[in-house]
Amino acid sequence: xxxVTQTPSHQVTQMGQEVILRCVPISNHLYFYWYRQxxxxxxxxxxxxxxxxxxxxxEIFDDQFSVERPDGSxxxxxxxxxxxxxxxxxxxxxxxxxxxxxxxxxSGTQLSVL
Amino acid sequence: DQQVKxxxxxxxxxxxxxxxxxxxxxxxxxxxxxxxxxxPAEGPTFLISISSIKDKNEDGRFTVFLNKSAxxxxxxxxxxxxxxxxxxxxxASGNYGGSQGNLIFGKGTKLSVxx
Numbered sequence: 084x085x086x087v088t089q090t091p092s093h094q095v096t097q098m099g100q101e102v103i104l105r106c107v108p109i110s111n112h113l114y115f116y117w118y119r120q121x122x123x124x125x126x127x128x129x130x131x132x133x134x135x136x137x138x139x140x141x142e143i144f145d146d147q148f149s150v151e152r153p154d155g156s157x158x159x160x161x162x163x164x165x166x167x168x169x170x171x172x173x174x175x176x177x178x179x180x181x182x183x184x185x186x187x188x189x190s191g192t193q194l195s196v197l
Numbered sequence: 198d199q200q201v202k203x204x205x206x207x208x209x210x211x212x213x214x215x216x217x218x219x220x221x222x223x224x225x226x227x228x229x230x231x232x233x234x235x236x237p238a239e240g241p242t243f244l245i246s247i248s249s250i251k252d253k254n255e256d257g258r259f260t261v262f263l264n265k266s267a268x269x270x271x272x273x274x275x276x277x278x279x280x281x282x283x284x285x286x287x288x289a290s291g292n293y294g295g296s297q298g299n300l301i302f303g304k305g306t307k308l309s310v311x312x
Contacts, residue, residue, distance in 0.1 A: 188240030
């Protein structure tokens with residue numbers, strides 16, 4: 084069964100450093116998402132991406148965050164200057180449609196900001 | 198702002214018995230409700246969904262019930278198996294306002310099924 088893959092599985096960085104989290108969505112999917120889960124809290128929506136542009140973003144997704152689909156397969160989340168509170172598990176997801184369509188999630192990247 | 202609420206952080210059930218996981222929501226614009234299951238160190242995996250025009254959807258051992266007037270849904274697992282032990286997330290989506298159908302998750306309920 085096709086799956087969403089994320090790299091790296093763990094990322095440790097110093098506060099103020101830039102990080103790039105990488106994702107390879109399922110190949111025929113058109114909608115891409117980033118979610119995050121801070122330890123002990125719920126899974127939170129960050130951003131959705133369709134047709135090479137952001138279609139929706141949450142208030143968490145401020146100017147420090149950006150997403151890109153640099154080629155036909157990768158989907159990246161960049162955090163420009165990491166803060167301690169960015170420490171979380173970041174999940175990439177993709178789907179073939181919009182409302183009601185189930186999302187397929189990757190295994191996540193655990194980001195630790197020291 | 199908790200649009201989707203799972204008020205029970207944990208649930209323990211004996212193998213073979215029924216597990217009932219509950220979820221409440223506040224936004225009447227939600228059109229679809231989904232349940233995801235999550236094992237440690239893995240991403241959420243889709244389990245079952247229901248459209249707001251239905252009140253029940255069944256898939257094998259899993260049934261989701263939707264009560265729109267009460268803004269409440271529940272997931273029933275019968276019979277429960279030890280392999281069902283995981284965190285279960287309720288999620289909702291709707292095509293309203295600027296929303297493009299992104300999922301709003303509850304905080305999750307950790308289900309433990311004891312042999």
